[in-house]
Amino acid sequence: MARETWGTRIGFILAAVGSAVGLGNIWRFPFQVGQEGGAAFMVMYLAFVVLIGFPAMLAEFVVGRKTDLNAVGGIREWAGGAWTYLGGLFVLIGFVILSYYSVVGGWVLRYVVGSVTGGYTATESAAAYFVSIASGTDALLFHAIFMLIVIGIVALGVQQGIELGVKVMVPAIFVIFGILAVYAFGLAGAGEAYAYYLSPDVGYILENWQSLVPAAAGQGFFTLSLGMGVMITYASYLSSDENLALDGVSIVVLNTGVSILTGLIVFPILFSAGVDPATSGAGAIFISVAEALIDLPFGQIVGLLFFLTVAIAALSSAISLIEVVVSYAIDEYGMDRMRATGIIGVAIFLLGVPVTVNTIFVDLYDIFAAQILLVLGGILLMIAITWLHADKAVGELEKGIGDLGSIGSLWIWIVRVPVVLVLLVSLYLGITGYIDFLQGPFAEYLGSL
Ligand code: PFF
Secondary structure (H helix, E strand, C coil): CCCCCCCCHHHHHHHHHHHHCCHHHHHHHHHHHHHCCCHHHHHHHHHHHHHHHHHHHHHHHHHHHHHCCCHHHHHHHHHCHHHHHHHHHHHHHHHHHHHHHHHHHHHHHHHHHHHHHCHHHHCCCHHHHHHHHHCCHHHHHHHHHHHHHHHHHHHCCHHHHHHHHHHHHHHHHHHHHHHHHHHHHCCCCHHHHHHHHHCCCHHHHHHHHHHHHHHHHHHHHHHCCCCCCHHHHHHCCCCCCCCHHHHHHHHHHHHHHHHHHHHHHHHHHHHHCCCCCCCCCCCHHHHHHHHHHHHCCCHHHHHHHHHHHHHHHHHHHHHHHHHHHHHHHHHHHCCCHHHHHHHHHHHHHHHHHHHHCCCHHHHHHHHHHHHHHHHHHHHHHHHHHHHHCHHHHHHHHHCCCCCCCHHHHHHHHHHHHHHHHHHHHHHHHHHHHHHHHHHHHHHHHHHCC
8 A cells, every 4th residue: 555645845843843843842942941041042942943953853854755664664674773762762752752642632621611601710810710620620621631632633544634734723722812912011010021032141151051052952842842853743645846945944944933932922921920930830821821811811711722823732742742652653564544643642641640649740740851852862862863874864965955055964963963962961061960850859859749
Protein backbone atom coordinates (compact mmCIF):
# COMPACT_ATOMS: atom_id res chain seq x y z
CA MET A 1 0.00 0.00 0.00
CA ALA A 2 1.31 3.47 -0.84
CA ARG A 3 2.28 5.53 2.17
CA GLU A 4 -0.04 8.38 3.06
CA THR A 5 1.11 11.87 2.05
CA TRP A 6 -0.05 15.40 2.78
CA GLY A 7 -2.82 16.60 0.48
CA THR A 8 -1.18 19.96 -0.03
CA ARG A 9 2.05 21.75 0.79
CA ILE A 10 0.28 24.15 3.09
CA GLY A 11 -1.12 21.07 4.85
CA PHE A 12 2.36 20.10 6.01
CA ILE A 13 3.22 23.60 7.22
CA LEU A 14 -0.06 23.89 9.06
CA ALA A 15 0.38 20.49 10.67
CA ALA A 16 3.91 21.32 11.77
CA VAL A 17 2.76 24.68 13.10
CA GLY A 18 -0.17 22.91 14.74
CA SER A 19 2.34 20.64 16.48
CA ALA A 20 4.62 23.48 17.51
CA VAL A 21 1.93 25.85 18.72
CA GLY A 22 0.34 24.49 21.87
CA LEU A 23 0.43 24.47 25.64
CA GLY A 24 4.16 25.11 25.28
CA ASN A 25 3.43 28.59 23.94
CA ILE A 26 0.43 29.41 26.08
CA TRP A 27 0.71 27.55 29.36
CA ARG A 28 4.44 26.79 29.64
CA PHE A 29 5.95 29.91 28.06
CA PRO A 30 4.37 32.54 30.38
CA PHE A 31 5.33 30.70 33.54
CA GLN A 32 8.87 30.15 32.30
CA VAL A 33 9.08 33.88 31.56
CA GLY A 34 7.68 34.59 35.03
CA GLN A 35 10.01 32.18 36.83
CA GLU A 36 13.11 33.24 34.94
CA GLY A 37 12.89 36.99 35.33
CA GLY A 38 10.85 38.31 32.39
CA ALA A 39 12.69 39.82 29.43
CA ALA A 40 15.98 38.12 30.38
CA PHE A 41 14.37 34.80 29.59
CA MET A 42 12.91 36.19 26.36
CA VAL A 43 16.36 37.05 25.04
CA MET A 44 17.80 33.65 25.86
CA TYR A 45 14.75 31.86 24.51
CA LEU A 46 14.79 33.76 21.20
CA ALA A 47 18.50 33.06 20.79
CA PHE A 48 17.85 29.34 21.32
CA VAL A 49 15.00 29.25 18.85
CA VAL A 50 16.89 30.98 16.05
CA LEU A 51 20.44 29.68 16.52
CA ILE A 52 19.70 26.16 17.75
CA GLY A 53 16.07 25.34 17.10
CA PHE A 54 16.00 26.26 13.44
CA PRO A 55 19.12 24.30 12.33
CA ALA A 56 17.97 21.37 14.46
CA MET A 57 14.55 21.44 12.83
CA LEU A 58 16.10 21.23 9.36
CA ALA A 59 18.09 18.22 10.54
CA GLU A 60 14.91 16.40 11.57
CA PHE A 61 13.19 17.30 8.30
CA VAL A 62 16.03 15.85 6.29
CA VAL A 63 15.87 12.46 8.01
CA GLY A 64 12.11 12.22 7.65
CA ARG A 65 11.96 13.09 4.00
CA LYS A 66 15.00 11.06 3.04
CA THR A 67 13.83 7.86 4.69
CA ASP A 68 10.06 8.23 4.26
CA LEU A 69 9.71 6.53 7.61
CA ASN A 70 8.43 7.16 11.13
CA ALA A 71 10.86 8.58 13.69
CA VAL A 72 12.07 5.17 14.88
CA GLY A 73 12.42 3.48 11.50
CA GLY A 74 13.78 6.71 10.05
CA ILE A 75 16.63 6.99 12.50
CA ARG A 76 17.41 3.27 12.16
CA GLU A 77 17.62 3.55 8.39
CA TRP A 78 19.58 6.79 8.60
CA ALA A 79 22.21 5.77 11.12
CA GLY A 80 21.73 2.05 11.77
CA GLY A 81 23.15 -0.11 14.53
CA ALA A 82 22.87 1.08 18.10
CA TRP A 83 21.21 4.30 16.91
CA THR A 84 18.02 2.30 16.63
CA TYR A 85 17.68 2.72 20.41
CA LEU A 86 17.40 6.47 19.86
CA GLY A 87 14.07 5.66 18.23
CA GLY A 88 13.07 3.96 21.46
CA LEU A 89 13.90 7.16 23.32
CA PHE A 90 11.59 9.11 20.97
CA VAL A 91 8.69 6.81 21.69
CA LEU A 92 9.36 7.04 25.42
CA ILE A 93 9.43 10.85 25.25
CA GLY A 94 6.15 10.89 23.35
CA PHE A 95 4.56 8.76 26.07
CA VAL A 96 5.86 10.88 28.93
CA ILE A 97 5.05 14.28 27.43
CA LEU A 98 1.56 13.44 26.26
CA SER A 99 0.70 11.84 29.62
CA TYR A 100 0.92 15.15 31.53
CA TYR A 101 0.20 17.34 28.53
CA SER A 102 -3.21 15.70 28.42
CA VAL A 103 -3.82 16.49 32.09
CA VAL A 104 -3.05 20.17 31.48
CA GLY A 105 -5.18 19.98 28.33
CA GLY A 106 -7.93 18.62 30.58
CA TRP A 107 -7.63 21.67 32.86
CA VAL A 108 -8.08 23.82 29.77
CA LEU A 109 -11.23 21.93 28.77
CA ARG A 110 -12.46 22.34 32.34
CA TYR A 111 -11.91 26.10 32.05
CA VAL A 112 -13.83 26.18 28.77
CA VAL A 113 -16.75 24.65 30.65
CA GLY A 114 -16.08 26.99 33.57
CA SER A 115 -16.25 29.98 31.22
CA VAL A 116 -19.70 28.96 30.05
CA THR A 117 -21.10 28.15 33.49
CA GLY A 118 -19.32 31.08 35.13
CA GLY A 119 -17.42 28.62 37.36
CA TYR A 120 -14.20 30.52 37.95
CA THR A 121 -15.80 33.96 38.02
CA ALA A 122 -18.35 32.86 40.61
CA THR A 123 -15.90 31.51 43.20
CA GLU A 124 -14.29 33.65 45.86
CA SER A 125 -10.76 33.13 44.68
CA ALA A 126 -9.37 32.04 41.36
CA ALA A 127 -6.61 30.15 43.16
CA ALA A 128 -9.10 28.08 45.12
CA TYR A 129 -10.99 27.31 41.92
CA PHE A 130 -7.82 26.12 40.20
CA VAL A 131 -6.92 23.90 43.13
CA SER A 132 -10.41 22.41 43.11
CA ILE A 133 -10.19 21.31 39.48
CA ALA A 134 -6.43 20.68 39.05
CA SER A 135 -6.38 17.41 40.93
CA GLY A 136 -8.93 14.80 41.87
CA THR A 137 -12.04 13.63 40.05
CA ASP A 138 -12.40 16.65 37.77
CA ALA A 139 -8.80 16.46 36.64
CA LEU A 140 -9.11 12.74 35.97
CA LEU A 141 -12.38 13.10 34.08
CA PHE A 142 -11.12 15.90 31.82
CA HIS A 143 -7.80 14.12 31.27
CA ALA A 144 -9.88 11.22 29.98
CA ILE A 145 -11.99 13.48 27.76
CA PHE A 146 -8.89 15.13 26.31
CA MET A 147 -7.32 11.76 25.46
CA LEU A 148 -10.55 10.51 23.92
CA ILE A 149 -10.67 13.50 21.56
CA VAL A 150 -7.02 12.95 20.58
CA ILE A 151 -7.62 9.25 19.93
CA GLY A 152 -10.67 10.07 17.82
CA ILE A 153 -8.84 12.52 15.57
CA VAL A 154 -5.72 10.40 15.09
CA ALA A 155 -7.63 7.21 14.42
CA LEU A 156 -9.08 8.87 11.32
CA GLY A 157 -5.65 9.08 9.68
CA VAL A 158 -3.23 11.61 8.30
CA GLN A 159 -5.32 13.42 5.73
CA GLN A 160 -8.83 13.30 7.07
CA GLY A 161 -7.82 13.77 10.67
CA ILE A 162 -4.72 15.82 11.19
CA GLU A 163 -4.60 17.92 8.06
CA LEU A 164 -8.22 18.95 8.09
CA GLY A 165 -8.10 19.58 11.82
CA VAL A 166 -5.19 21.99 11.73
CA LYS A 167 -6.47 23.82 8.69
CA VAL A 168 -9.26 25.11 10.87
CA MET A 169 -7.34 25.30 14.16
CA VAL A 170 -4.24 27.25 13.19
CA PRO A 171 -5.87 30.26 11.53
CA ALA A 172 -8.37 30.39 14.40
CA ILE A 173 -5.55 30.74 16.92
CA PHE A 174 -4.09 33.73 15.13
CA VAL A 175 -7.39 35.52 14.75
CA ILE A 176 -8.57 35.04 18.34
CA PHE A 177 -5.20 35.83 19.93
CA GLY A 178 -4.81 38.92 17.77
CA ILE A 179 -8.14 40.22 19.02
CA LEU A 180 -7.20 39.45 22.63
CA ALA A 181 -3.82 41.18 22.33
CA VAL A 182 -5.51 44.34 21.08
CA TYR A 183 -7.93 44.08 23.98
CA ALA A 184 -5.04 43.70 26.47
CA PHE A 185 -3.25 46.69 24.93
CA GLY A 186 -6.01 48.94 26.23
CA LEU A 187 -5.60 47.86 29.87
CA ALA A 188 -4.10 50.09 32.57
CA GLY A 189 -1.13 47.80 33.32
CA ALA A 190 -0.06 47.41 29.69
CA GLY A 191 2.91 49.81 29.83
CA GLU A 192 4.41 48.21 32.91
CA ALA A 193 3.84 44.76 31.44
CA TYR A 194 5.59 45.58 28.17
CA ALA A 195 8.62 46.94 30.05
CA TYR A 196 8.84 43.79 32.20
CA TYR A 197 8.39 41.49 29.23
CA LEU A 198 10.37 43.21 26.52
CA SER A 199 13.30 45.14 27.98
CA PRO A 200 16.01 42.77 29.22
CA ASP A 201 18.48 43.41 32.03
CA VAL A 202 21.96 42.19 31.09
CA GLY A 203 23.13 42.02 34.71
CA TYR A 204 20.28 39.64 35.50
CA ILE A 205 21.22 37.39 32.59
CA LEU A 206 24.86 37.18 33.68
CA GLU A 207 23.89 36.39 37.24
CA ASN A 208 21.30 33.77 36.43
CA TRP A 209 22.59 32.04 33.31
CA GLN A 210 22.77 28.68 35.05
CA SER A 211 19.04 28.47 35.35
CA LEU A 212 18.28 30.51 32.23
CA VAL A 213 20.22 28.24 29.86
CA PRO A 214 18.52 24.90 30.63
CA ALA A 215 15.14 26.63 30.88
CA ALA A 216 15.59 28.28 27.48
CA ALA A 217 16.89 25.07 25.91
CA GLY A 218 14.01 23.05 27.31
CA GLN A 219 11.47 25.63 26.19
CA GLY A 220 13.12 25.97 22.77
CA PHE A 221 12.88 22.23 22.10
CA PHE A 222 9.47 21.87 23.65
CA THR A 223 7.89 24.75 21.78
CA LEU A 224 9.27 23.72 18.39
CA SER A 225 8.41 20.04 18.94
CA LEU A 226 12.04 19.04 18.53
CA GLY A 227 14.13 16.28 20.05
CA MET A 228 11.68 13.41 19.75
CA GLY A 229 11.17 12.91 16.06
CA VAL A 230 7.85 14.69 15.53
CA MET A 231 9.39 16.65 12.69
CA ILE A 232 10.93 13.46 11.27
CA THR A 233 7.53 11.83 11.20
CA TYR A 234 5.77 14.84 9.68
CA ALA A 235 8.47 15.41 7.04
CA SER A 236 8.22 11.76 6.04
CA TYR A 237 4.84 12.54 4.49
CA LEU A 238 6.47 15.15 2.20
CA SER A 239 7.51 14.97 -1.41
CA SER A 240 11.07 15.84 -2.40
CA ASP A 241 10.42 19.03 -4.34
CA GLU A 242 9.69 20.95 -1.12
CA ASN A 243 11.98 23.73 0.04
CA LEU A 244 12.60 22.54 3.60
CA ALA A 245 14.42 25.70 4.69
CA LEU A 246 11.52 27.89 3.66
CA ASP A 247 9.06 25.61 5.46
CA GLY A 248 11.30 25.70 8.54
CA VAL A 249 11.40 29.50 8.57
CA SER A 250 7.61 29.73 8.27
CA ILE A 251 7.13 27.30 11.13
CA VAL A 252 9.63 29.01 13.45
CA VAL A 253 8.24 32.48 12.72
CA LEU A 254 4.60 31.48 13.18
CA ASN A 255 5.34 29.56 16.39
CA THR A 256 7.42 32.34 17.92
CA GLY A 257 4.70 34.78 16.91
CA VAL A 258 2.15 32.89 18.99
CA SER A 259 4.41 32.86 22.07
CA ILE A 260 5.11 36.58 21.83
CA LEU A 261 1.41 37.24 21.25
CA THR A 262 0.55 35.14 24.31
CA GLY A 263 2.85 37.28 26.44
CA LEU A 264 1.21 40.39 25.06
CA ILE A 265 -2.14 39.05 26.25
CA VAL A 266 -1.12 37.49 29.57
CA PHE A 267 1.23 40.08 31.10
CA PRO A 268 -0.96 43.18 30.67
CA ILE A 269 -3.84 41.24 32.24
CA LEU A 270 -1.65 40.19 35.16
CA PHE A 271 -0.17 43.63 35.77
CA SER A 272 -3.60 45.27 35.51
CA ALA A 273 -4.89 42.93 38.19
CA GLY A 274 -1.82 43.48 40.37
CA VAL A 275 -0.73 39.84 40.06
CA ASP A 276 3.02 39.11 40.22
CA PRO A 277 4.11 37.14 37.11
CA ALA A 278 6.72 35.34 39.19
CA THR A 279 3.82 33.51 40.83
CA SER A 280 5.21 30.45 39.25
CA GLY A 281 4.23 26.89 38.72
CA ALA A 282 1.80 24.95 36.65
CA GLY A 283 -1.24 26.88 37.83
CA ALA A 284 0.11 30.35 37.11
CA ILE A 285 -1.73 31.08 33.90
CA PHE A 286 -5.02 29.57 35.06
CA ILE A 287 -5.06 31.26 38.45
CA SER A 288 -3.84 34.65 37.41
CA VAL A 289 -5.67 34.98 34.13
CA ALA A 290 -8.90 33.86 35.77
CA GLU A 291 -8.28 36.22 38.69
CA ALA A 292 -7.78 39.06 36.25
CA LEU A 293 -10.83 38.14 34.20
CA ILE A 294 -13.14 38.38 37.21
CA ASP A 295 -12.71 42.17 37.34
CA LEU A 296 -12.36 42.91 33.67
CA PRO A 297 -15.14 44.10 31.38
CA PHE A 298 -16.51 41.20 29.26
CA GLY A 299 -14.28 38.90 31.33
CA GLN A 300 -16.43 35.83 30.82
CA ILE A 301 -16.50 36.14 27.02
CA VAL A 302 -12.79 36.93 26.82
CA GLY A 303 -12.16 33.91 29.06
CA LEU A 304 -14.24 31.63 26.87
CA LEU A 305 -12.43 32.74 23.71
CA PHE A 306 -9.07 32.42 25.40
CA PHE A 307 -9.50 28.93 26.82
CA LEU A 308 -11.26 27.64 23.71
CA THR A 309 -8.31 28.73 21.62
CA VAL A 310 -5.86 27.14 24.06
CA ALA A 311 -7.84 23.89 23.86
CA ILE A 312 -7.61 23.90 20.07
CA ALA A 313 -3.87 24.57 20.16
CA ALA A 314 -3.32 21.85 22.76
CA LEU A 315 -5.19 19.28 20.69
CA SER A 316 -3.21 19.89 17.51
CA SER A 317 0.04 19.42 19.46
CA ALA A 318 -1.19 16.35 21.30
CA ILE A 319 -2.03 14.81 17.93
CA SER A 320 1.60 15.10 16.86
CA LEU A 321 2.87 13.61 20.11
CA ILE A 322 0.73 10.49 19.78
CA GLU A 323 1.39 10.30 16.03
CA VAL A 324 5.09 9.56 16.68
CA VAL A 325 4.10 6.49 18.66
CA VAL A 326 1.21 5.48 16.40
CA SER A 327 3.13 5.74 13.12
CA TYR A 328 5.87 3.67 14.72
CA ALA A 329 3.38 0.93 15.63
CA ILE A 330 1.85 1.03 12.13
CA ASP A 331 5.14 1.01 10.19
CA GLU A 332 7.07 -1.39 12.41
CA TYR A 333 4.42 -3.82 13.60
CA GLY A 334 1.94 -3.54 10.74
CA MET A 335 -0.74 -2.61 13.25
CA ASP A 336 -3.99 -1.19 12.05
CA ARG A 337 -4.28 2.59 12.74
CA MET A 338 -7.47 2.36 14.80
CA ARG A 339 -6.18 -0.39 17.03
CA ALA A 340 -2.75 1.18 17.49
CA THR A 341 -4.25 4.53 18.42
CA GLY A 342 -6.68 2.98 20.90
CA ILE A 343 -4.12 0.87 22.73
CA ILE A 344 -1.47 3.58 22.85
CA GLY A 345 -4.00 6.23 23.89
CA VAL A 346 -5.16 4.17 26.85
CA ALA A 347 -1.57 3.48 27.95
CA ILE A 348 -0.74 7.19 27.85
CA PHE A 349 -3.90 7.98 29.79
CA LEU A 350 -2.82 5.58 32.54
CA LEU A 351 0.66 7.08 32.74
CA GLY A 352 -0.96 10.48 33.26
CA VAL A 353 -3.19 9.36 36.14
CA PRO A 354 -0.64 10.20 38.91
CA VAL A 355 -0.48 13.74 37.53
CA THR A 356 -4.16 14.13 38.38
CA VAL A 357 -3.41 13.31 42.02
CA ASN A 358 -1.16 16.28 42.82
CA THR A 359 0.18 19.12 40.67
CA ILE A 360 3.73 18.49 41.85
CA PHE A 361 3.72 15.58 39.41
CA VAL A 362 3.36 18.08 36.56
CA ASP A 363 6.76 19.49 37.49
CA LEU A 364 8.14 16.00 38.05
CA TYR A 365 7.17 14.94 34.51
CA ASP A 366 7.64 18.29 32.79
CA ILE A 367 11.16 19.23 33.90
CA PHE A 368 12.31 15.67 33.23
CA ALA A 369 10.77 15.65 29.75
CA ALA A 370 11.68 19.14 28.55
CA GLN A 371 15.04 19.83 30.18
CA ILE A 372 16.44 16.31 30.12
CA LEU A 373 14.74 13.93 27.66
CA LEU A 374 14.15 16.35 24.77
CA VAL A 375 17.61 17.88 25.07
CA LEU A 376 19.19 14.42 25.22
CA GLY A 377 17.15 13.29 22.22
CA GLY A 378 18.20 16.45 20.40
CA ILE A 379 21.91 15.95 21.09
CA LEU A 380 21.90 12.34 19.90
CA LEU A 381 19.86 13.22 16.84
CA MET A 382 22.17 16.06 15.87
CA ILE A 383 25.20 13.81 16.21
CA ALA A 384 23.60 11.07 14.13
CA ILE A 385 22.69 13.50 11.40
CA THR A 386 25.66 15.82 11.10
CA TRP A 387 28.60 13.74 12.32
CA LEU A 388 27.63 10.43 10.72
CA HIS A 389 26.05 11.42 7.42
CA ALA A 390 26.71 15.05 6.62
CA ASP A 391 26.78 14.56 2.85
CA LYS A 392 23.51 12.73 2.82
CA ALA A 393 21.98 15.49 4.96
CA VAL A 394 23.17 18.32 2.74
CA GLY A 395 22.14 16.43 -0.39
CA GLU A 396 18.64 15.97 0.96
CA LEU A 397 18.34 19.60 2.04
CA GLU A 398 19.39 20.70 -1.45
CA LYS A 399 16.44 18.87 -3.01
CA GLY A 400 13.82 21.49 -3.62
CA ILE A 401 16.28 24.33 -2.98
CA GLY A 402 19.17 23.79 -5.40
CA ASP A 403 22.93 23.87 -4.84
CA LEU A 404 23.65 25.29 -1.39
CA GLY A 405 27.40 25.64 -1.81
CA SER A 406 29.11 26.71 1.40
CA ILE A 407 25.81 27.34 3.19
CA GLY A 408 25.35 23.57 3.34
CA SER A 409 28.60 23.01 5.20
CA LEU A 410 27.97 26.06 7.37
CA TRP A 411 24.72 24.45 8.49
CA ILE A 412 26.47 21.14 9.18
CA TRP A 413 29.22 22.81 11.21
CA ILE A 414 26.84 24.99 13.19
CA VAL A 415 24.99 21.87 14.28
CA ARG A 416 28.11 19.76 14.76
CA VAL A 417 29.91 22.04 17.18
CA PRO A 418 28.13 25.04 18.75
CA VAL A 419 24.67 23.49 18.78
CA VAL A 420 25.87 20.21 20.27
CA LEU A 421 28.11 21.94 22.84
CA VAL A 422 25.44 24.35 24.03
CA LEU A 423 23.01 21.46 24.31
CA LEU A 424 25.50 19.43 26.35
CA VAL A 425 25.91 22.33 28.79
CA SER A 426 22.11 22.72 28.92
CA LEU A 427 21.69 19.03 29.61
CA TYR A 428 24.22 19.11 32.43
CA LEU A 429 22.58 22.15 34.03
CA GLY A 430 19.15 20.60 33.46
CA ILE A 431 20.15 17.42 35.28
CA THR A 432 21.63 19.27 38.27
CA GLY A 433 18.53 21.47 38.43
CA TYR A 434 16.32 18.39 38.37
CA ILE A 435 18.27 16.77 41.18
CA ASP A 436 17.69 19.93 43.24
CA PHE A 437 13.99 19.64 42.49
CA LEU A 438 13.90 15.98 43.53
CA GLN A 439 15.75 16.65 46.78
CA GLY A 440 13.84 19.83 47.52
CA PRO A 441 10.16 20.30 46.64
CA PHE A 442 9.51 16.73 45.60
CA ALA A 443 11.12 15.16 48.68
CA GLU A 444 9.08 17.58 50.80
CA TYR A 445 5.93 16.42 49.09
CA LEU A 446 6.76 12.76 49.65
CA GLY A 447 7.59 13.50 53.29
CA SER A 448 4.20 15.13 53.77
CA LEU A 449 2.28 12.01 52.67
N1 PFF B 1 5.31 21.99 20.80
C1 PFF B 1 4.20 21.64 21.63
C2 PFF B 1 3.81 22.84 22.45
O1 PFF B 1 4.51 23.86 22.42
O2 PFF B 1 2.80 22.77 23.14
C3 PFF B 1 4.45 20.47 22.51
C4 PFF B 1 5.23 19.37 21.91
C5 PFF B 1 4.71 18.68 20.82
C6 PFF B 1 6.48 19.07 22.39
C7 PFF B 1 5.47 17.70 20.23
C8 PFF B 1 7.24 18.10 21.80
C9 PFF B 1 6.74 17.44 20.73
F1 PFF B 1 7.46 16.55 20.16
